[in-house]
Amino acid sequence: MQKEDLIATQTRISPYIHRTPILTSRLLNEIAGADLYFKCENFQRMGAFKMRGAMNAVLQLSEEQKARGVVTHSSGNFAQALALAAQSVGAPAYIVMPENAPQVKKEAVKGYSGQIIECASTPIAREEVAAQVEKETGAFFIHPSNDEAVILGQGTAALELLEDQPDLAYIFSPVGGGGLIAGTALAAHFYGKNCKVIGGEPFEADDAYRSLQSGKIESNTSTNTVADGLRTQLGDINFPIIRQYVDRIIRVEETEITQALRLIWERMKIIVEPSSAVALAALLREKETFACQKIGVILSGGNIDLTRLPF
Amino acid sequence: MQKEDLIATQTRISPYIHRTPILTSRLLNEIAGADLYFKCENFQRMGAFKMRGAMNAVLQLSEEQKARGVVTHSSGNFAQALALAAQSVGAPAYIVMPENAPQVKKEAVKGYSGQIIECASTPIAREEVAAQVEKETGAFFIHPSNDEAVILGQGTAALELLEDQPDLAYIFSPVGGGGLIAGTALAAHFYGKNCKVIGGEPFEADDAYRSLQSGKIESNTSTNTVADGLRTQLGDINFPIIRQYVDRIIRVEETEITQALRLIWERMKIIVEPSSAVALAALLREKETFACQKIGVILSGGNIDLTRLPF
Incomplete structure (x- = not known):
């Protein structure tokens, strides 16, 4: 997959999708000690980057x-x-x-x-x-995440983010089936200025973390996480991209996910699903490492049952 | 209060407040049968237009x-x-x-x-x-709503809305103490192109509706509404402005408020407080009247206890 493929993808899909807004929050910047740019795919059509x-x-x-x-x-x-x-x-x-x-x-x-x-x-x-x-x-x-066209499509969120904020040092993305982070890593590689991509993944479904460690696709034995969108596992098309272009994956505890979720809801006044909060949770877990940097965070979606909130 | 006062207010406060985004929603447009522009004061500093x-x-x-x-x-x-x-x-x-x-x-x-x-x-x-x-x-x-400086400040939300969308036919605002709707009405009068201002008010706290009917400030005998921000009543400074410049007030039932609240949360993926939903509920209650019009809706705030949602 080349730079041109990503541009062609953007041109192809733009009449059918929303160019989602990028939000910032003074309070979350204070909490993180960094400049955060949230790409709001919760506002995407049907409520997610998918x-x-x-x-x-x-x-x-x-x-x-x-x-x-x-x-x-x-x-x-x-x-x-x-x-x-x-x-x-x-x-x-x-x-x-x-x-x-x-x-x-x-x-x-x-x-x-x-x-x-x-x-x-x-x-x-x-x-x-x-x-x-x-x-x-x-x-x-059409596979939900292990498909070239799907990966390129998901990459357009980070492409838009980098068009608006070209000098991001990092982009954080949740890791589930691997389509979003693979596309994000391609976009950062082709369009970022030395922009590193970091994955956030629940300890309870850390197949991607373990796959990067072992060099082969590992499975989840259990997936007992509130981040229901991240219970799926990597595939043979997205894994090589992730191995090549993703800087690292940070795992987070369930309590860190719900705390980050609540921060986004209460401070930013937007509705995101638990999977989206995993990216912020990963950043906050190691915030000393990323202090004072300009960082993109992909809020992947906003589909959640309002009558069954985790807090 | 003159046009110049409103401009001076905007200049004075702009370094200290957010210019909040205006969001649109294809689905809510379909439901309302009109073009809606939501002024998102839930994203304002401390979470409300106040x-x-x-x-x-x-x-x-x-x-x-x-x-x-x-x-x-x-x-x-x-x-x-x-x-x-x-x-x-x-x-x-x-x-x-x-x-x-x-x-x-x-x-x-x-x-x-x-x-x-x-x-x-x-x-x-x-x-x-x-x-x-x-x-x-x-x-x-400083009174929360019956104060000239406060009224002018609240009016800057509608002023910004009209700067971005000059040809709105209507602006809907919730009515509580009367500061927001009075300021909104002044902004629409000075800057709109024949833009009418409509208030949304709970039946359970309809002092403003009754005050407009009787021509004098009426009190609420009870205020048993989920829209906790609207339990207050009009004052002698904002009431004359409301009488002069507000087109009418539409009252809504409690179920209409929670339904509108849920629509905004589920479809727009943003967190607003029940008082904000009253403006949309008023519009939906009489949507035939406003069909195909270009309409601004002020989402007044987003401060709500997430552990005690009304749905």
């Missing part, structure tokens, strides 16, 4: 592929993102979701005209069912 | 007055606003608060170096105690 990658993938389908539709497996934001992206180009979307996925998420997918296919709540089951749907419908499979 | 008026009042004190300090009575955002404004110019602030005011609000006032004087939880008690503090300390009394 819309960027989904849109980029869908817009590159042939007319024939669009007619047959797209399929993915996701219980989270990518389910909604792909449904909305497909709807935007008039393509059917088949979304494989675990049968125990929250009703509110299923309703959101239906609201964007997505067709839900339920499966058992295991990684293997969802891959199998998705493969079956692909076979039966001829729909094009 | 900072504008407090700052304007404090900045006009003489050096001698500053040395003696300022006093007000408030259990809400003005308490914090005056404490922070006074701190900004190095003046002591005496804040008379009901003894049963939430601990979190008292802590916030203390955090801005305000000195709290507790009183019984009645309107008469707080006025008496404030008068006593004024007498004992020589501090300058």
Whole structure:
């Protein structure tokens, strides 16, 4: 993936996505002891950065592929993102979701005209069912994070951030399936001025941290974290990019995540989901290291059940 | 109060306040059937528009007055606003608060170096105690809403809104003590192009609606509303302005307030307090009347106890 691919991606998707605002907070700067620039993907269409990658993938389908539709497996934001992206180009979307996925998420997918296919709540089951749907419908499979078009799409958030704030020393991003941080690392590599990318990851789902240590993709044995968007694991397309371009990953405790979440809600008056708070939590955990620097923080999304807050 | 006074106010306070962003939402436009421009005073310093008026009042004190300090009575955002404004110019602030005011609000006032004087939880008690503090300390009394400098300060939010969106047909504002809507009406009168100002008020605290009907200041007999910022009542300085320049007031039910609140949180991903949702609730209640118009909505503040949400 080259610099030109990222620019082409931005041009392709910009009519379909929001250029999200960058917010600053005097109080959070004081707390962090640094200058923070928050890229607010919680204000993105359908409420998360996932819309960027989904849109980029869908817009590159042939007319024939669009007619047959797209399929993915996701219980989270990518389910909604792909449904909305497909709807935007008039393509059917088949979304494989675990049968125990929250009703509110299923309703959101239906609201964007997505067709839900339920499966058992295991990684293997969802891959199998998705493969079956692909076979039966001829729909094009798009992985939520381990896909070139998706990675490039997600990278446009950091690209926009660097266009507005070219001299960032660091960009912090949460690490889940790896699509966002891989795209962010590409954007920082091609467009930053020696801008380093740091990942934030829960101790409770630290597959990326361990993968960087061992040099091969490691799995999560459990994923008992409030950051529900980060329970997924790296893939063979994004891992090499992460290995090459991500400076390091900082792991955080669950209490650090909820504290950072509450800081963002109370001080910035914006709604972000727990996964987004992981990036800030990572920064605050080692704030001495980053003192007085100019730092971008990607707030990845804002989809959270308001009746079940973690505080 | 003249056009020049409003401009002078803006010049005076701008170094001390945030020029807050104006947000739009495709989904809320669809729901309202109109083009909405939300002036986000929830992002203002200390979390509400009250900072504008407090700052304007404090900045006009003489050096001698500053040395003696300022006093007000408030259990809400003005308490914090005056404490922070006074701190900004190095003046002591005496804040008379009901003894049963939430601990979190008292802590916030203390955090801005305000000195709290507790009183019984009645309107008469707080006025008496404030008068006593004024007498004992020589501090300058600043009313939270019935004060020319405060009204002009609050009007700068609508002034900024009209600078960015000059051709608004309406601006919706919540009505509590009357300072915000009076300032908004002045700004719309002086700077709008036939821009009408509409107030939103809870049925449960509809003193302003009834005052406009009767032509004299009416009192609330009860104030059983979730919109805690709107339980106060009009004063003799802001009421004549409201009578002259506010087009009308639309009253809303409590369920309409919580529904509008939830819409803003879920769809716009921002945190506003219930009082702010009253303006949107008023618009939605009569949305047929305002269909297809370009409408400003003032989101007055974002200070809410996250552990005690109304939904």
